[in-house]
Amino acid sequence: MIKNFAELELDDNLLSAIEEMGFSRPTMIQAQAIPQALDGRDILASAPTGTGKTAAFALPALQYLQDFPRRKPGPARILILTPTRELAMQVADQARALAKNTKLKVFTITGGVQYQEHADILANTQDIVVATPGRLMEYIEAERFDCRAIEWLILDEADRMLDMGFGPVVDRLSSECRWRKQTLLFSATLEGKGVEGFTADLLKDPAEIDAEPSRRERKKITQWYHRADTMEHKLALLKTIVTEQAERSIVFVKTRERLAELRIELEKAQIPCSWIQGEMPQDRRNNAITRFRDGSVNILLATDVAARGIDLPDVSHVINYDMPRSADVYLHRIGRTARAGKKGNAVSIVEAHDQPMLDRVARYTKEEIKERFVNGLRPKHKKPVFKKKKKKEGKKKSPAPKKKSSGKKK
Known part of the structure; x- marks a missing residue:
């Protein structure tokens, strides 16, 4: 197992930049992907944010x-696509x-930027x-961008690009960059649409890397949950956590309507x-992101759609x-x-109907999520117990469960 960046055969100017950024040892995905990429292999990697x-x-x-x-x-040699x-x-x-000690130039081409700015860059x-x-x-x-010079094509958050409908565009870009030597594809998962949505010839004999965060990387996150009897109880728990326990929190809600309600309550x-x-x-x-980043506010409310792909430093608590x-x-x-070697906390505030989901998460992460209590806000109701359905009986009695499972895959 690679223990430090020096073992990855990187130039000293990159190693010193890594050191200045405060990275001490490579994460699992770095230790696995970097040597394969430098060996000239295409990469198909699963790497959660x-x-x-x-x-x-x-x-x-x-x-x-x-090296080359x-x-x-001339024009760009490496193209990185993001959603x-x-x-x-x-x-x-x-x-x-990472390139600060080199003369290499990195540019972005995105929406929301005046055409003239891009023309100058190009x-x-x-x-x-x-x-x-x-x-x-x-x-x-x-005909403003020349793909013939592209030697590496890198897709970041490929699954999300598919979710956003970019599949056909990415396939076209892939054929525009057909003279490239290597392709690296990174996706949160490799199942389902993670890769299958792209054309089969995107990658050639790729090294497959499934970098589920190692226990060591995940152990830095302390996870626990609080039970809430009612919506008022749930809100009271949240207020206590964000004002008395957490320094900087991202609070996740499931819909925009819920976000609006919660915003009003916090105001x-x-x-x-x-x-x-x-x-x-x-x-x-x-x-909104800048205000949270610069510390003007220490609480960011977010829906899942909005939060994917943003990287915010020094988040002490993620609150579900x-x-x-x-x-x-x-x-x-x-x-x-x-992030970046720091410790963190993940808190879920659950109602009775959330208990099966919490159990599923614990099975999925192979970690026990313990219950904690806040003084004066202990739940009055008993913890619900959900019996596991017996598969055989389910099949005999009614076809209903089958419908459920097919609904999930969509």
């Missing part, structure tokens, strides 16, 4: 550019930080371009917060005000804390 995947593709890309330096100025503008900015920022020599698929395709169609209690939700104007979204619809979404959520 918070496991250090950006460095897992940025470091070998930077090393490759140094360009002879003359959203925010993620593109984050990836580019991290790549720049006239310069670039090494790495981080782009959103739709915007990049516009430039390719206008009434004079607890400042910012919020992000799906289909929100970009400037308001950026403003509403339990997610599946166990892997729970893992996505709690991965927002304990």
